[in-house]
Amino acid sequence: MILGLPIAFTTPWLLAGLVALPVLWWLLRAIPPAPLRQRFPAVTLLLDLEDRDAESDRTPWWLLLLRLLAVAALILGFAGPVLNPEQRQTGRGPLLIFVDAQWTAASDWPQRMGAIEDQLDAAAQAGRTVAIALSHEVTEAGADAPQWQSAGDWRARLSGLSPVAWDAPYGAASAWVAALQDADTIWISDGVARTGRLDLLAEFEAKGRVDVLQPTTPRFGLLPARAEDGALVLEALRSGETTGADLVVQGIGPDPSGVERVLASSVLSFAAGAARAEVQMPLPPELRNRITRFQLEDQRAAGAVTLADDSLRRRRVALLTGTQSREGLELLSPLHYLREALVPSAEVIEDAAIDTLIEAGPEVLILPDVPSLVEPDQRALAEWVAQGGLLLRFAGPRLAAADTGRGVEDILLPVRLRSGGRVVGGAMSWGAPRALAPFPETSPFFGLRVPDDVLVRAQILAEPSPNLADRTLASLADGTPLVTRKALGQGQVVLFHVSANAEWSSLALSGLFVQMLERLAISTRPGQVEAQTLEGTQWVAERVLDPFGQLGPAGAQAGVDGPRLLDGARAEVPPGLYADGDRRLAVNTLGPDAQMTPANWPARIAPRWEDRSAARSFAPYLLAAALILGMLDILASLWISGRLRRRAVATGLRVSALVVTALLALPNQGVSQDADTHEAVIGAASTVTLAHVLSGDPATDEIAKAGLMGLSDQLFSRTSVEPAPPVGLDIERDELSVYPFLYWPIGDTTRQPSPAAYARLKTYLAAGGFILFDTRDAGFGGESAAARRLRTIALPLGLPPLEQVPHDHVLTRAFYLLEEFPGRARGPAWVEAAPPNAERAEGMPFRNLNDGVSPVIIGGNDWAGAWAIRADGAPMFPVGRGQAGERQREMAVRFGVNLVMHVLTGNYKSDQVHVPALLERLGE
Helix, strand or coil: CECCECEEECCHHHHHHHHHHHHHHHHHHCCCCCCCCCCCHHHHHHCCCCCCCCCCCCCCHHHHHHHHHHHHHHHHHHCCEEECCCCCCCCCCCEEEEECCCHHHHHHHHHHHHHHHHHHHHHHHHCCCEEEEEHHHCCCCCCCCCCCECHHHHHHHHHHCCCCCCCCCCCCHHHHHHCCCCCEEEEECCCECCCCHHHHHHHHHHHCCEEEECCCCCEEEECCCEEECCEEEEEEEEECCCCCEEEEEEEEEECCCCCEEEEEEEEEEECCCCCEEEEEECCCHHHHHHCCEEEECCCCCHHHEEECCHHHCCEEEEEECCCCCCCCCHHHCCCHHHHHHHCCCEEEEEECCHHHHHHCCCCEEEEECCCCCCHHHHHHHHHHHHCCCEEEEECCHHHHHCCCCECCCCCCCCCCEEEEEEECCCCCCCCCCEEECCCCCCCCCCCCCCCCCCEECEEEEECCCCCHHHHEEEEECCCCEEEEEEEECCEEEEEECCCCCCCCECHHHCHHHHHHHHHCCCCCCCCCCCHHHHCCCEEEEEEEECCCCCEEECCCCCCEEHHHHHHCCCCCCCCEEEEECCEEEEECCCCCCCCCCECCCCCCCCCECCCHHHCEECHHHHHHHHHHHHHHHHHHHHHHCCCCCHHHHHHHHHHHHHHHHHHHCHHHHHHHHHHHHHHHHHHHHCCCEEEEECCCCHHHHHHHHHHHHHHHHHHHHHCCCCCEEEEEECCCCCCCCCCCEEEEECCCCCCCCCHHHHHHHHHHHHCCCCEEEECCCCCCCCCCHHHHHHHHHHHHHCCCCEEECCCCCHHHCCCCCCCCCCCCCCCCCEEECCCCCCCCCCCCCCCCCCCCCCCEEEECCCHHHHHCECCCCCECCCCCCHHHHHHHHHHHHHHHHHHHHHHHHCCHHHCHHHHHHHHHHHCC
């Protein structure tokens, strides 16, 4: 700051040059020595001559002032004047920058990185060593000591710093600080109260001065959705705000075509001074079951996203009513206890006709004490189960009295049954009711606690057989099977050997009954899952949340014991969706009991946050002024010396005016650039334009552009496609949706896209875009540096499973008939894997693969190098040797043509109308 004015200089020592201005004035004003006068007789001949080129013996004062102003403008401009500079406290010695790097810091992480850069600049000017510590790195015992380095070294490492997707108290951070050397601390806080904050502050203050930087904007979080009265209830939290605010909460999931989009949205309103806001979203079961996550719009943080799991799904369960009457004693009805267990969390459909229930599309169909079905119903029900349905049957007096399953195995029963039942006081009496045995490890009920008051008084007995033990899921204390199951096609048939009411046992009266239904994936109660329910289960991460709220594949991770999932998100159990067979359980960043309150700092600490946008550099304006003054000085000097006429002066002034106008228009240059960009997007949307992703390496980008140029020329001459010249795209800022084809060369130094770029790429792929990844290392899947870099870059995109291009993929016949896909190298190419049920139909030469277009093709054959041409149209690089090399180049071009045609036409060549011509071409 200078004289209390809001002006500072980034290089203040240059201001010492202003001291030289008086010396420069004296030099310019110096009078040259008087000429020696010598009389010469012939000088009389020159008396009447007029000298038109007069020169001044002294520099005019206004020209001196002009020159001094130009020099002063240069000095001030190079000194880096800044209006409204940040007020920093200078210091000496080491500087520790401690950063709250929990999920609460993700929404404005770029601004936090900017604040760190500012602190590093100040430290560099003061010559201080710096250490940067992220909160999640020091909250565990045994954290590494900080690395004290120069500010320049840390600046090079800033891009590798990232927050985490969970929250945690500071814990062992105090012990970590106690082992530090004395140092001042800059604490970049997230502004959220957290256990151990004051203790950690005291440890920092014991080492030196502490300054706290804290944004003024509130943090927002979203609690897990819960089901109430048939609707989903979503509750949001905020910290540090007293005014009212409205946020949009979105339900996201796949539409019927499989494209992920916003399926539902609602406005969530915070009252003035309120820290919580709640909204109800009544959704039909079909839409509710499609939603995979809810998120707060425009809030890029893991805590602003909550994942949906089985607890939010309203399963469609069908109950066959048959001739059961609802009149009389309701508690004796076989359907009463099933309704009580299912209605709160499932969409229950009841009807007396099997075909009506199957047409409703249930996931589970329950037959309570149904002895037999007519042959058409039996056949239809068996087909439904074979396609993946779950048939759940309960025994009862009617099934015990019938001959169903006696002696022979019924297709709709898991085991053969004995004649008669086993009851207390009967011929095969126990003498007393029997309790249940603990569930074996192979049973889906393993880990459930069996209450002592659950007793069985009667049951239907299973006929002994070699596979009875394998089909038994639960037994009584004496080993008698209680629940049996068998697979039927892709579905299952399950039989409870007791009735669905309390007539034969007390099972239907206990909570174990509902838990057993949960384990069978029939009914899952909304709300928090109990640890007892998860005992003995192992869960594997299927998809995980990154700190910025993006959902991506989990990769290879070890299984997690079920009860540990209820301890909340942390480093060992990152937030995401976990699977155990067909069950799904969400671990969210915020639990249902989470709280968010603003950080309460002691009175001696005054948090601040510099607005970097308020600081404005005046250097460009001063340098432009120096240039203008220099031009005016030249014109004035020429005019004084008589070397400019009036017309030339007028022309010079007009030129100067044009230059000044151009310089003044420089700050608005972005507007013209935006207009040019807009025109380029419109041009690309009106025609086919191939594009490549800019890698940052000029040589790689030149090859990519030349390759797409060569491919465009071949498309123009061989097909009806007339592409425009290819373009290079910056995925961080350029519009992608108008380009159907992106070529992305990957090297070991390719930059990792930002979270915003990943979001744009996911939207591009979901809308039907296509990316050709090329590692240019003669193959993909190996351990080359480029292949490893590709896996790192592609992982956050959430790509589908891949396989090598099969021989009957439409890519082999989109335009040319191909068997391989070479570039400058020969290697495999990888596409989206075929669905597991893809089969070759009778009379068809190809399987029905990929209903759409594979969003990516990955390889390392350097296709752009094979397509690349020079300005004169000649190939840029050799391919192979001799005739074989030219043949390989031709195959590479044909692959490129097939690729573009596949992108533009999809699986058009898979239509049956093309079969005769393809068979003829194939010689079949």
